[in-house]
Amino acid sequence: QPYTHIILLQSILLKMDFEAAENKLRKDHDRLRSRAKYRNASRTLASSDDVSKAKKAEEYRKKQIEQKRLRELKEKQKSQYILRGYEQVEKRLGVIRHLGSGDKANVSLCASSVHGLGDKITLPPSILSTLSERDLLTVSQERGQPLFFRLGIKRLNYNFPQSKKMIELMDEYGKTLDVELSSHHDVEDLDHEEDVMSADDSTDDPWMEAYLEELSLEYISYTYATVVEFSQDEGYIGLPFSIANSLLQPKCDDDSIESHLTVDPALASYSQSKDTNNTWDDNHNKEMIEDKSGAVDETQDFDGVTLEDKTPGHPAYGLFPVPVPSIEITLLTHLPLGKKCTLQPKLDAIQNGFYNLKNVKLALEQSLSRTRGLLNVGDLMHCWFRGKKFDLIVQQVSPSQVGAISCVNCDIEVDIAPPPSPSMQGESGGQTNSGEDLMFNRTGSGGYKLMSDGTDTKSLSNANLLDRTIVLPPEPSEDQEDPAILIQVRGIGKAARRRFNLSCTLKNVFDFAISAQVTGVERVPFKLVTRFPRRVFLIGSPDEDIVLGDLGLAKQEMLIVEI
Secondary structure, eight states, rough: OOOHHHHHHHHHHHHHHHHHHHHHHHHEEEEEHHHHHHHHHHHHHHHHHHHHHHHHHHHHHHHHHHHHHHHHHHHHHHHHHHHHHHHHHHHHEEOOOOSSTTOOOOOEEEEEEEEOOSEEEOOOHHHHHHHHHOOOOHHHHHTOOOOOOEEEEEEOOOOOOOOOOHHHHHHHHHHHHHHHHHSSGGGGGOOTTTTSOOOOOTTTTTHHHHHHHHHHEEEEEEEEEEEEEESEEEEEEEEEEEHHHHHHHSSSSSOOEEEEEEOOOHHHHTTSSOOOHHHHHHHHHHHHOOOHHHHHOSSOTTTBBBSSSTTSBBBBTTSOOOSSSSSEEOOOOOOOOOOEEEEOOOHHHHTTTTGSSSSSHHHHHHHHHHOOOOEEETTTTEETTEEEEEEEEEEEESSSSSSSSOOOOOOOEEEEOOSSSGTTOOOSSTEOOOGGGGGGEEOTSSSSEEEEEOGGGGGOOOHHHHTOOOOOOOOOOTOSSOEEEEEEOOOOSOOOEEEEEEEEHHHHHHHHHHHTTTSSOOOOOEEEEETTTTTETTTTSGGGGGGGGGGGGGGGEEEEEEE
């Protein structure tokens, strides 16, 4: 019986050990299960964070790429916009830059000096061939204008755009793009082809102002000229003194332009012993005195030769300096036609009696037709009257957009500016005339306004012409020794011709037109007009006192009647 109790006790103890072990094992399993669950949860959370981070990184990268694309497209739009504006200004002026053998070839030529007192340059025959092949000659011919060229010394390392005004226009357009992008998904959806500029000729055109400022940075210096002939050696451009002198005046004070004297190839062997190719000698420096306009006196005697002695366009080796850098030439087919200009007589012109000239209009017309096809602001131009030369500075031109105007086949109102010095206001070469005796009237600024004529046809009544006495001098014979001129007067549906002595006046020609009834049976006020250059003479005006010999007419001349 005691043995039975021992066995029972052992069974109870063994059962208790199994339950403890089972509880312990269960707790261990629960602990391991919790750890595994925690590890799985941690791994799932870590994996989710990695995916989220990767997704955010990808989204950020795509956003950066899109922003970069939009910035590039915006900059491209801004560049295209500013380029369109620049090209539209050039289109308005008829600018054609590529005059080389290929459509994209600019032409740069070495400078050579030629005779001439105006703006007429000489170019090589290849330029004429290019103009003819591309049918560029007819554009100017249809407008009744000569060929106009812009001559410029290109600035090295120039990149478009550089001017402050061009960049401001581009930045303003960029702000407009920013506003419109807020309502568009893509900058490519925006269309600004018509936003560049209007086609008017207003003087306050911001695009024209920006264009001119850009030109002053593209070129160290530039000016405008016409061409007298295409006979220059290939690779060279012939510059008269005034054009060469203008090109040697930089647009910016910080720039400088190297110059030299050209040498006659036939005398090149002699020039090796003399340093005349690159600098002026002391005698030339003393003789060629620079005035306030930056121009040199063009009539100085250079080794016994003056610039007036020879035909314009002929070589003038060594007479004046020309730029060393090559000259880039650009054609302008639509240079503004002149409407008004302001000329200021130099002191020597006033002292020589410029204000006392009775027929300044005629003198200016003849001088311009001989030497010039255009007027640049700052030009030194010359006016001749009966052997006297008067120098005038071009102060202003209108239209003023490009600083140059055509003076061919244009009716230009001329203002005479006040003298450079107030002390010269009343001086006129020792002579004085009242304002009423002059061909120009005083203006409020102290200058003078050149009248197109003493009167006009509107102020003339038919009664004045009915009372007019017709006086015709004898017609000279064809075999007389004294020179005579054959004038044809062409009216509406009728023409008449007659010979006149050079001592006759325009009054005799007007009388002949009336007697030949080229204006019709009734006497009505009319004008007589030359074709090229266009000059208008009015009946009943001081024009009638002009002597035919002073008009510079050809041996045979045609005058058109205008009512």
